[in-house]
Every structure is written in structure tokens, then in C-alpha cells.
Amino acid sequence: MGRLTDQLPHARIRDAHAVFFDLDGTLLDAYQSHYRVYGHVFRPLRRPFDEAAYARHYSPNWYLFYERLGVPRELWPEADRLWLHFYEQEAPASQYGADDLLSAVAASGRVLGLVTAGDRGRVLRDLQRMGWETRFQVVVCGGDVPERKPHPAPLTRALALTRMSPEVSVYVGDTVDDVVMGKAAGVLTAGVLGGFTSPEAFAESAPDVLVESLTDLVAILSGHEYPDPGAV
Numbered sequence: 001m002g003r004l005t006d007q008l009p010h011a012r013i014r015d016a017h018a019v020f021f022d023l024d025g026t027l028l029d030a031y032q033s034h035y036r037v038y039g040h041v042f043r044p045l046r047r048p049f050d051e052a053a054y055a056r057h058y059s060p061n062w063y064l065f066y067e068r069l070g071v072p073r074e075l076w077p078e079a080d081r082l083w084l085h086f087y088e089q090e091a092p093a094s095q096y097g098a099d100d101l102l103s104a105v106a107a108s109g110r111v112l113g114l115v116t117a118g119d120r121g122r123v124l125r126d127l128q129r130m131g132w133e134t135r136f137q138v139v140v141c142g143g144d145v146p147e148r149k150p151h152p153a154p155l156t157r158a159l160a161l162t163r164m165s166p167e168v169s170v171y172v173g174d175t176v177d178d179v180v181m182g183k184a185a186g187v188l189t190a191g192v193l194g195g196f197t198s199p200e201a202f203a204e205s206a207p208d209v210l211v212e213s214l215t216d217l218v219a220i221l222s223g224h225e226y227p228d229p230g231a232v
Contacts, residue, residue, distance in 0.1 A: 009208040013188055014223045018111035018164040020155060020187070022173035023118055024060065025195030027098045027214075028126065033090040040086040041079050047071055058196050059177050060117040061148040084122060094130055095194065097214035102135050104218050113138040113158045115171065115181075117149050138162050150177040152184035159185065170208075172217065179205040190217060 024030040035054050042049040047069060057068035062083070066076055105112045113136055116123055120141035127133045140158045147153035155171055166186030171178065174195025179202070182189035191207035192214060193199060202210055211217050 009188065010220050013170050013190060013209060013220050016110065016168055016170045016188060016221075018113065018159075018162060018169040019105045019221070020113040020115050020158055020169065020171045022060070022171075022175070022178050023114060023116040023123060023126070024092075025095075025174035025197075026172060026178075026192055027095055027102075027132075028092045028130075029095050029194075030092040031196055033087075033092040037083055037086045037090060041082040042069075042071075044082065045071065045075055045079060055196075055198075058175070059149070060175055060196075061142075061150065061177060062117070063148065064177075084119060087122060091129065092126075095192075095214055097218065101214045101218050102132065104221060106135065108221065111138075111162045111164055111169075112136050113140070113162060115140045115155050115158045117142040117154075119143065150180035150184070152181055152186075155181055155185040155187065159187075176201050176205040179207045182207075190220075192217070 021027055024034065035051060038054065039049060049069065053069060057065060059065045059068070062080075063076065066079060071079060102112065114123075118126075118141055120143065123139070123141050124133070127135070127139075138158050138161045140154050140161075142148055145153045145157050159166060159169060170188040170190055171182035171185070172190045172192060173179065173182070174192050175197045179189045179191055189207040191197070191202045191205070191210045193202070193210065193212050199210075209220060211220070
């Protein structure tokens, strides 16, 4: 195999040895679930919140989200408690093509990992609910390292635990913060539309590839031609 850095993005992703995924919005169709939960959280905290603010300020690092919404730091622990409490009422479905993509990555012999900002207890419950609890060779959650997305530390930890080099790895996510983290960690980045981020925002963050759905990523990983919808 040649140097992956000498190849076009699709070919580099096709030849990647490891694929790491975000969870919420990428593998789980979580946009509306999280919106409902945050609505429940901010109501008793008397913070103004609507879908426009949600779309404009969302970050998988919820502390950045709190900051952008002007939530005082002293309320963050209570907001965290309320979020986990209200999320217990939610059961977001998988994104279209998620099971097929995870199966394809596993069948190809690539390392399969999960790097998410979510609380570990909540994430493990979601993985069990979806039947994905044994899918991943590594699961890095929020709090496993001191830094959070978009800092590269969570992804760097996953790379270290799997002994994979960034040059032969790809991170798949649905937000600008996912792309920023992946680039900072030195891996290839694949943006997936249909989650928490608009095509325009993705275009500005410039992932190596941008796909409309997870099924399109299956085609890229298997070496089939696929045009990026954002031409990034």
C-alpha cells in the first residue's frame, strides 16, 4: 500500500485501517430527542430556549453549548443531572444505514471505534439498546479524558488504545466539532449530513469527504465511486 497522504480523499478513506464514529446524530438519529431533553432541562433553570437557538449554538460538548446559551457555570451540574434524568425517557432510533455500515467496517477487518462526548453510563445503555454493545473495539466517552470535543484528546486516546496511527484512520461525525477534532488529531474526516449540522457549516469546516447518508460511506469504504454532495 502506498502512502495514504499521496492519494485522493476517497482513496485514502477506502484504504484506512481504522474507522472511529461519533454516536449522537451520526449513528443515532438524536436531533429531536436532544432538543426535547434540552427543552426540559432549561425550563426549570428559566433559560430561554427554542429550536433556532438549538440549531445555532449546538455543540456535542454540552459545556460549550451551555456557554453559548449563557447558562451560568454554577447551574451546569444541575443541568447535567436534569439532562441525564430526562434522557431516560428517550430512545432515538439508528440513523438510516448505521447497522449496514458497522457490519461492513467489521467485515472488512478494520478497527472499529466509538468516540463520543456522551456520558459513559448513558452511552453504554444506548449501545445495549441498539445491540451494538460488542461492535466496537474501543469506546471513548465524555469524561474519559479531561478535555472534550473539539479538543483532539478523546480521539487521540482511542488511537492510542487501538495502536492505530492517525494517517490510516478516519473519524466519522455529523458536526463541525467532529471535523475540528479529527483534523486536530491528524486523521481523515468524513462528515455526514442529516444530523446536527447544515451543509453550509460543513462546507466551511471542510471535512475530507461529505456524504448525504451512512450508506454512501459504505460505497466509499468499499471502493465504489461516490461524488461528495458538498464538493468539499
